[in-house]
Amino acid sequence: MSKKTQDIWSYAPAPESSKVVQIKEKYDLYIDGKFVKPSSGKYFKSFNPADEKEICSIAYGNEKDVDLAVKAARKAYNTVWSKLSSAERGKYIFRIARMMQERSRELAVAESIDSGKTIRESRDIDIPLACNHFFYYAGWADKLEEAFPGRKPKSLGVAGQIIPWNFPLLMAAWKIAPALATGNTVVIKPAETTSLTMMILAEIIHEAGLPAGVFNVVSGYGDTGAAIVNHPDVNKIAFTGSTAVGKIIQKALAGTDKKLTLELGGKSANIVFDDAPIDQAVEGIVNGIFFNQGHVCCAGSRLFVQENIAEKVIEKLKFRMASLIVGDPLDKNTDIGAINSKEQFETIQKYLKIGKDEGSEMYQSPCKLPKKGNYMAPTLFMNVAQSNIIAQEEIFGPVLTIQTFRTIDEVIQKANNSPFGLAAGVWSDKGSKVFNVTSQLRAGVVWANTYNKFDPAAPFGGYKESGFGREGGLHGLIPYLKFD
Amino acid sequence: MGRLEVLKTYKIYIGGAFPRTESGRTYPLHGKKGDLLANICLSSRKDVRNAVVAARKAFGGWSEKTAFNRGQILYRIAEMMEGRKAQLMEELVAMGFTKVAAEKEVLLSIDRCIYYAGWCDKYQAVVSSVNPVASAHFNFTVAEPTGVVAIIADEKTGLLGLVSLLLPILAGGNTAVVLASQSLAMSSITLAEIIHSSDVPGGVVNILTGDLNELAETFSTHMDINALALSRSTDLKKKIAENCTVNVKRFFSYDKNWADASAQGLHFISDFQEYKTTWHPIEKIGGAGGGY
Numbered sequence: 001m002s003k004k005t006q007d008i009w010s011y012a013p014a015p016e017s018s019k020v021v022q023i024k025e026k027y028d029l030y031i032d033g034k035f036v037k038p039s040s041g042k043y044f045k046s047f048n049p050a051d052e053k054e055i056c057s058i059a060y061g062n063e064k065d066v067d068l069a070v071k072a073a074r075k076a077y078n079t080v081w082s083k084l085s086s087a088e089r090g091k092y093i094f095r096i097a098r099m100m101q102e103r104s105r106e107l108a109v110a111e112s113i114d115s116g117k118t119i120r121e122s123r124d125i126d127i128p129l130a131c132n133h134f135f136y137y138a139g140w141a142d143k144l145e146e147a148f149p150g151r152k153p154k155s156l157g158v159a160g161q162i163i164p165w166n167f168p169l170l171m172a173a174w175k176i177a178p179a180l181a182t183g184n185t186v187v188i189k190p191a192e193t194t195s196l197t198m199m200i201l202a203e204i205i206h207e208a209g210l211p212a213g214v215f216n217v218v219s220g221y222g223d224t225g226a227a228i229v230n231h232p233d234v235n236k237i238a239f240t241g242s243t244a245v246g247k248i249i250q251k252a253l254a255g256t257d258k259k260l261t262l263e264l265g266g267k268s269a270n271i272v273f274d275d276a277p278i279d280q281a282v283e284g285i286v287n288g289i290f291f292n293q294g295h296v297c298c299a300g301s302r303l304f305v306q307e308n309i310a311e312k313v314i315e316k317l318k319f320r321m322a323s324l325i326v327g328d329p330l331d332k333n334t335d336i337g338a339i340n341s342k343e344q345f346e347t348i349q350k351y352l353k354i355g356k357d358e359g360s361e362m363y364q365s366p367c368k369l370p371k372k373g374n375y376m377a378p379t380l381f382m383n384v385a386q387s388n389i390i391a392q393e394e395i396f397g398p399v400l401t402i403q404t405f406r407t408i409d410e411v412i413q414k415a416n417n418s419p420f421g422l423a424a425g426v427w428s429d430k431g432s433k434v435f436n437v438t439s440q441l442r443a444g445v446v447w448a449n450t451y452n453k454f455d456p457a458a459p460f461g462g463y464k465e466s467g468f469g470r471e472g473g474l475h476g477l478i479p480y481l482k483f484d
Numbered sequence: 485m486g487r488l489e490v491l492k493t494y495k496i497y498i499g500g501a502f503p504r505t506e507s508g509r510t511y512p513l514h515g516k517k518g519d520l521l522a523n524i525c526l527s528s529r530k531d532v533r534n535a536v537v538a539a540r541k542a543f544g545g546w547s548e549k550t551a552f553n554r555g556q557i558l559y560r561i562a563e564m565m566e567g568r569k570a571q572l573m574e575e576l577v578a579m580g581f582t583k584v585a586a587e588k589e590v591l592l593s594i595d596r597c598i599y600y601a602g603w604c605d606k607y608q609a610v611v612s613s614v615n616p617v618a619s620a621h622f623n624f625t626v627a628e629p630t631g632v633v634a635i636i637a638d639e640k641t642g643l644l645g646l647v648s649l650l651l652p653i654l655a656g657g658n659t660a661v662v663l664a665s666q667s668l669a670m671s672s673i674t675l676a677e678i679i680h681s682s683d684v685p686g687g688v689v690n691i692l693t694g695d696l697n698e699l700a701e702t703f704s705t706h707m708d709i710n711a712l713a714l715s716r717s718t719d720l721k722k723k724i725a726e727n728c729t730v731n732v733k734r735f736f737s738y739d740k741n742w743a744d745a746s747a748q749g750l751h752f753i754s755d756f757q758e759y760k761t762t763w764h765p766i767e768k769i770g771g772a773g774g775g776y
Contacts (some may be wrong), residue, residue, distance in 0.1 A: 132618070151751075243732070250729040255722030262732065419731065438762050439628075448764045455617035459625045463758045464710065465732045473615050475625060475759050483751065 011325065014332040016119045021106045023113070026057045027195065029065055029219065030202035032072035033212025039064045044221070046195060049116035049338040050329050050373045058195045061218035066187065066227040069216035073158040073185040074233055076213030081185050082155060084211075090141030093180055095208045097134035103204060104131060107197055111169055112329040114196040116338030116374065117292055119330050129454055130173035133472075136456035137177035140477060144182065147474055153481040155183030156259060157235035160228040163198070164240045165191035165340055166295040166396075172198055174460075174471045175238045176215065182480040184236065187216045187228055193341045195219045226252075234258060236480065240297070243394075243420070243465050261469030261479040263297065263461055265394040266422030268443065269415035270300030270451060271405075274309045276427035280449065282316045285400070288425055288451040290324065290336055290378050294398035295344070297466075298423035300451055302391060304411050307404040314382065314402065321365035321378050328370065336398060339374035348376065348397035355381045355390040360401070386414055394420070408437065416442045421463030425451045444470075494522045494669065496531060496693060497676035499538030500686015505694070506530050513669060515578050524669045527694035529702040532661065535690035536708050539632045539659040542687030547629045547657035555604035558655060560682040562597035565590070568678060575670045576642050592743060593647040599748055600651035607656070607753050620766045627757035629657035630734060631710030634703045636663050636696060636724075638715040638742070642671035645742040649713050650689065652752035658711075662691045663703065669693040700724050707731045711756055713738065 026043060028035040043057035061069075081089070100107065104127045111122040144153045161175040168190060179186050190198035202217045218224055222245075229237055229252050239249050240263040253260050270288045272281045288300025305313045329337035339345040356362055364377040376398065384391050384401040391401045405411040415424060423445040426437045438446045444462045447453060454460065459473035469479040495502040507528035513521045525531075546554075565572065569590055576586035608627055615623040633653050638645035642665060653660050664672035676691040692699075700720045704712060704727030711734035714724060721737060728735040736755055740747045 247729045247732065250732065251726050254725035254729065254735070264732070434764070442631075444758060444760055446760060446762045448762065450621065450763055450765050453617075453619065453621060453763050455615065455619065455623065457615040457617050458623050458763070459613075459615070459759055459761050461759065463630075463760075467732060468734055468758075470625075470759050473625060473761075474613050484746075 011333045013328075015328060016109060016112075016330045016332055018109055018113060018330060021110045021113070023056050023110065023196070027059060027199040027219070029059045029061050029069070030206070030215070030217040031065065031069045032216065033206065035202070038062065044192065046114060046193065048113050049340055052373060055114060055196065058192075058199070058219050061189070061220040061224045063227040065218050066224065066231055069187045069218050070158055070231050070233050072213035073187050073216055076211055077157055077185040080211045081214050082183055086142035086144070086183070089183060090138045090181065092208065092210055093134055093138035093141060093177060096205055096210070097131050097138060099204045099208050100131045100134060100201070103200070104128065107169060107200060109330070110200055111197050112337070115165065115168055115194045116329050116340050118334045118337040119332055120334065121292060125454075126167055126170045129456065130170045133170075133173040133456040134177045137181040140178075141181040141183075144477065144481070147477060148481070148483065151483040153182070153477075153483055156480060156482055157184060158233060159184045159186050159236045159238060159480065160231065160234040161186060161188040161238045162225045162228065162241065163188065163190050165194040166292060166297070168194035169197040169201065171240050172201060178471070178476050179238070179480050180214070182477055184480055185214045187218060187234070189218050189220060189225050189228060192219070192221045229253070236260070238469075238479065239263070246467060259479060261471070262467035263469070263471060264422075264465065264467040266297050266299070266420045266462065266466050267302055267392065267394055267418050268298055268300050268420070268423040268425070269302045269304055269441070270425035271304045271411055271415060271427065271437065272306065272309070272313060273426075273428040273433065274306040275429050275433070277429055277449070278309065278313060278316065281427040282313065282320050284425060284427060284449070284451040285317055286320055286324070289400040290398050291452050293336055293339055295340055295396055296452065298445060298452065300423070300425050301395065301400060302415070303400055303402045304405050304414060305402060307406050310402075310404045314380075317380070318363065318365070321380075322367070324365060324367060324378055326367045326369055326375055326377060336378060339376060339397065342374060344396065345374040345376070348395060348399065351390055351393070351395045351397070351399060352379065355388070358388045358390065360384045360388060360390065386417065392418065408433070412437065412440050419465040422466035423447070492522070494524050494673045494693070496525045496527055497673070497680065497689070497691040498531065498535045499541070499690065500680065502676070506534070513579070513667075516580055521578055522670055524693045527692040527699065529699065531692055531694075532699055532702045532706070535661040535692060536632060536706055538687035539661050539690055540708055542685055543631060543659045545685055546659055546688045549657075551605035551608065554655065554657065555601050557683045558597060558601035558604060558651060561679055561684065562594050562601060564678040564682045565594045565597065568674070569594075572643060572671060572674060575674060576668075579642060579668050579670060581642070588743070589641060589644045593643045596644070596647050596748055597651055600655045600753070603652070603750070603753060604655045607750055610750060611754055611757065615761070620768050621763045622766055623761065623763050625759050625761045627656070627754065628760050630756045630758055631658060632661065632708060633658045633756055634661050634663070634706075634709045634712045636703065636712070636714045636716050637665050637672065639665050639667055641665070641742055642668035643675060645715055646672055646675065648740075648742045648747055649715060649738070649752070653713070653756050654688065656753045656756050658756050659688045660690065661709065662689070663696060663699060664691055664693050666693065666695060696720065701727065704728050704733070705730050709733060711736070715740065
């Protein structure tokens with residue numbers, strides 16, 4: 001097969017206009033219903049990873065700002081939010097969902113500019129799902145008694161939430177919506193490289209008229225997050241990020257009464273059996289690892305192909321990869337955008353070197369990369385051993401390791417032989433085999449004959465060192481409630 | 485001269501066998517009058533590690549048993565306890581309980597076994613969900629056991645506290661490594677004998693006796709224990725919770741009066757469950773509008 005699909009299928013540039021979003025020079029903290037300057041007076045710069053240009057300045061919140069935000073959240077909890085009827089509470093959240101939908105195009109463009117993800121994904125996945133999350137949880141607000149009959153669910157108080165950089169607005173929605181619906185107030189911190197959509201969301205929530213102090217944003221770096229985690233008047237911490245930081249947070253909360261949800265790293269297995277629909281499986285492999293530049297905690301980063309079809313699958317995979325367009329995130333034809341930051345780009349390069357040093361065979365699709373910006377070609381590693389570092393550690397980039405297997409027992413052993421347990425994929429047209437494998441995989445999300453699907457109604461979260469607690473669905477209410 | 489009583493050697497329970505601690509150490513347990521009741525095994529770190537290996541090995545088989553079968557086996561534990569009521573009460577009395585308190589504890593423990601035996605094939609229907617996703621997928625969430633669970637039993641009860649944690653953990657398909665009450669250790673070893681004769685596969689339950697101060701570190705830092713349930717007031721609580729982070733171990737602390745009616749419930753099962761969401765496409769070709 002030809003590797004020159006890009007030459008056959010050439011596309012004219014189709015950039016989405018960035019005029020729809022008016023990015024301010026400077027974004028302040030949002031505390032107690034007001035946009036306020038950080039007490040230190042410090043701001044940090046946010047860059048567009050696609051062209052490395054400065055986008056705006058973001059307020060750098062410190063311990064004092066966090067304290068003000070927690071105090072505002074506590075006051076709002078005691079005086080307003082916990083006193084409000086649950087139906088009225090729900091109506092506020094519905095209103096936020098609608099106002100986000102109205103400004104979804106603007107949010108999508110801002111998200112792509114700030115994070116490097118393609119407009120196709122921010123427009124069709126991140127932003128609609130974020131809106132839908134608010135819409136979904138809004139409806140739960142006045143039905144909690146029915147969700148947990150006989151258990152008298154009660155809100156916790158102030159929820160501290162720390163958001164990762166890979167799905168900035170979507171992960172914020174996953175945390176804010178259930179927290180508000182269950183009657184808690186929120187102090188939230190966006191990731192330092194991707195604060196922009198959170199700042200716009202604060203404007204939307206402000207315009208929605210949510211009572212002052214119910215929702216507070218304190219942007220900043222790790223020390224800002226640590227101040228939220230360690231604040232004595234926070235009742236719950238929800239964190240999405242790396243397993244290493246997750247462990248630090250779990251340790252910091254040990255011996256306290258704070259509730260905790262951790263959504264951490266993964267090294268998810270994507271398993272293709274010889275009776276799978278091969279072309280669909282190849283699409284699923286591509287979507288599993290190259291979605292969002294591979295910056296996905298549940299990425300299908302370990303491919304297991306049954307030995308007798310490995311050659312064919314890899315050939316088709318390479319062919320399909322050749323048609324992936326890497327480039328301008330705002331171009332509607334782009335499949336893979338920019339790596340989120342220089343640091344992450346370097347981390348991925350480090351793993352590529354490790355992979356080659358370990359003796360694995362590296363393949364990168366022959367695509368054209370823009371001259372400027374953090375871009376990299378989608379990458380495969382073949383001849384990978386179970387013990388190789390690239391098959392064990394989370395790379396968080398568009399890098400797939402490929403291993404083969406002969407029997408079901410063997411692949412289940414290999415797939416489960418990881419400290420992580422976030423997600424997995426299974427490809428086979430035989431229903432009984434699918435259910436055997438999906439039930440034996442030790443992972444919190446299992447996609448059968450599909451991959452990387454998300455929905456507000458579907459609980460998401462990990463086994464083992466991928467964390468605990470669920471986000472989404474009825475189960476996503478539990479971490480924000482206490483019971484008699 | 486009456487007949488000389490035959491005394492029992494109290495051993496620990498690992499992988500369906502009753503070895504002595506590999507360390508060869510014991511500690512004496514005395515009655516009210518200072519009489520020696522038994523030399524109890526002072527388990528070592530190596531015993532903990534051996535027990536975890538046994539529990540991990542047993543996990544696959546136990547978690548894959550049908551829920552109905554697990555219910556039958558837990559019910560069998562209650563049957564066996566009922567038959568050995570007198571012995572269980574006698575041991576509690578020897579360790580300092582009044583007759584009334586001993587009887588109450590044993591009967592409540594048996595009833596609690598029945599309670600959780602009944603949950604085995606029911607909790608899944610209560611905690612699972614079918615999720616109406618906005619795409620052509622069948623999407624459902626089920627509970628699955630967390631894995632190998634460590635139980636640090638309380639020091640106030642000889643039997644009831646242990647049963648109240650062990651049974652929901654087993655009902656949910658987990659396997660367990662127990663550190664029994666140190667001061668009331670005899671009952672837990674007799675419970676091990678009861679479990680051993682109740683069709684519970686070897687390794688599903690492992691019961692050690694010993695000193696928490698010595699073993700807390702091993703339990704809490706062990707990389708192959710998935711969750712730890714502490715039901716003892718100890719200065720080590722914070723340290724144990726901190727250590728649990730090495731492998732993101734689920735940590736639960738229960739400060740309960742196990743005789744309370746509220747000390748049993750579905751959440752003692754669901755605390756030791758993980759939720760798995762499964763997606764599968766629905767092929768929407770044909771059949772549309774083919775209703776009645």
